Amino acid sequence: MGTIKAWNFLRGYVIIRVEGLTLERFLNLAASNNIYLWDINRVDYTLLEMKVTIRGFRELKEIVKKVGCRVELVEKKGLPFFIYGLRQRKMLGFGFIIFFILVFYLSSLIWHIEIIGNESVSTQEILESLEKENIKKGIIKYRLDTDYIEYKLLMEYDIFSYTSAEVQGTKLTIEVKERDLPPDLIDEDTPCNIVAIKKGIIEKVIARNGKAVVKKGDVVEKGQTLITGIISDEYSDIQMYVHAEGEVLAKTSYFYQVEEPIEKTIKVETGEVFERRELKVGDRGLQFIRGDIPFDDYVEEVREVRLFNLDIDLPIKILVHEYKELEPKIVKQNVELIKDSNHMKAVEEINKQLPAEAKIISKDVKHYVRDNKVITHVLIEVLEDIGEKRLLN
Amino acid sequence: MDDKMSNIKYNISEALELPKDLILDLPKIVMIGNIQINISNHKGIVEYTQEVLRVNSSIGIIKISGSDMELKTILSEEIIVKGNIEKVEIIS
Known part of the structure; x- marks a missing residue:
């Protein structure tokens, strides 16, 4: 039935009142002429109210003439009349079009x-x-x-x-x-020196090209030339520029210091708990406040109270905020344990700095106890290539 | 002659289980509770008010009495009446 109603609405229909004496004849003629009438109601002895399609209404005129009754249009209903009504209100339609153009235009921009x-x-x-x-x-x-x-x-x-x-x-x-850019490589034909990138004691110099200017046991500073690309002849003043190449292994040291106090204040729960309830609907929360939190120092813990024992995420939640009182407490730590942990920490830090190909020669760990603190010094000596090519100036 | 003819038609429809309203040109009246009545194969409305509806048919006039009766649809082959139906009479 609903589909018929919708169909009638789309096609449009009119409610009419027919006044006359031979209304039954009118109905019979309409039916035999295949004019669809529906919801016919006898309002009065001489008055009939009914619904008829727009086309049916036009065809009714002939029957009306034949029967000799009066037809009065009560109401127009349906989409065609609605559209017609809209057409009368031009500015509304205009605004509608502007709206669509605006939406289309704005959505075609990069925002x-x-x-x-x-x-x-x-x-x-x-x-x-x-x-x-x-x-x-x-x-x-x-x-x-x-x-x-x-x-x-x-x-x-x-x-x-x-x-x-x-x-x-x-x-x-x-x-x-x-991409990870490779370091600026120096062309093999360009003359260059090899210089130290860090301080160290030279252990071994292998100069494949160029002339080594340092020897084993030398202490070199950062930036010092190790293998030079300038080769001069003893017998002449002519200088040759070559692309220096080679490895310079040197002992370098890495140092790290860790401090850790023996006595430490940590915060301990006293067992005193203060609770606050919160009702949460969606993202909004409503807290039920019952006085201020009576502690100077506390931790907050939030716990959810399930309304129903269901496994679904309801938009309404009851949260309980628990404030637990904390008390500072001085704890004395074991010195040996601190030493161990300091040692580990220092080695870890040094390992981060060490180049991958470095070889560890020695490790020196010293602990000092001073001012209620354990100070750990870790010194690691490694053997590594400290040479880096640098253009001749 | 007519009687003979309708007798044969009746027998055929009986034998072949064909709908009798079509073969014998009889009206078919379907009632849904007391709120709706469908009359197919009618021959026109004789009288219609909210209390009384009289419909012509091949077996005579079908008179339906009730209150607040409304014609839901009228087609050349079917009439649907809605309302509070109290009585259905066939006056031949």
Whole structure:
């Protein structure tokens, strides 16, 4: 029945009142002429109210003439009349069209540019370089050439190994991948020196090219030349410039100091608990406050009370905030244990600094107890290559 | 002659289990409780008020009495009446 009603609404119908004496004849004629009438009601002895389709209403005119009754239109209903009504209100339609145009226009702009994956190049920098190409917030997305953006960024920044630009709705997402740039390699034909990158005692110098200027046992400072690329002849003044190459193994030392107090104040729960209840509906919470928290120092713990024993996440929750009182307490630690843990900590720290190929020669650990503290010094001596190529100036 | 003819028709419809309202040109009256009545194969409305509806048919006039009666639809082959139906009479 509902579908018929909907269909009638779509096609539109009118409610009419027919006044006359031979109304039964009118009904019979309508039925035999295949005019669909429905919801016919006898309001009065001479009055009949009914519904009829728009086409049926036109066809009724002939019957009305034949029967000799009067037809009065009471109400027009349905979509066609509604649309007709809208047509009379031109400004409404105009506003409707403007609304759609506006929505369409605004959704075709780029409102946000997101850049993901950049670490060494700042987002601001990328945005500025895009802006030079007139790619910024507020441009129309259909004119955007994502392939061009990808290409341009790849060209402009050597560090990017991969770029992708994608438009999602009103958002332009640019994803970049940075590559680890290798250190500036010096061309094998360019003359250079090998200099020390850190302080150390020379253990072994292997000069494959160039001339070693340090020998075993020498103490070198950072930046000191180890293998020179300038070779001069004893008998002439001519100097030759070569690309120095070789390994310089030197003893270097790493030092780390750890301090740890023997007596430590830690906070201990006293067992005093203060509770507060909170009713949470969605993201909003309502706390039932019963005075201030009577402790100076406390930890807060939040516990959820389940209303029903159900395994679903209800939007309404009751939370209990528990405030547990804390009391400072001085604890005396075992000195031997502190020594061990200090030692471990120091070695760990040094290991982070050590180059991968370094060889450990010796380790020296010293503990001092001073001012109620255990101070641990760890000194590690390693053998490593301290040479680095540097261009001749 | 007519009697003979309708007799044959009746027998055929009986034998072949065909609907008699179609073969014998009889009205078919379907009642849903006392709130709705469907009359198919009618021959026009004779009288309609909220209290009385008289419909012509091949077996005579079907008179339906009740209150608040409303014609839900009128088609050339079917009439649907809605309302509080109290009595159905066949006046031949």
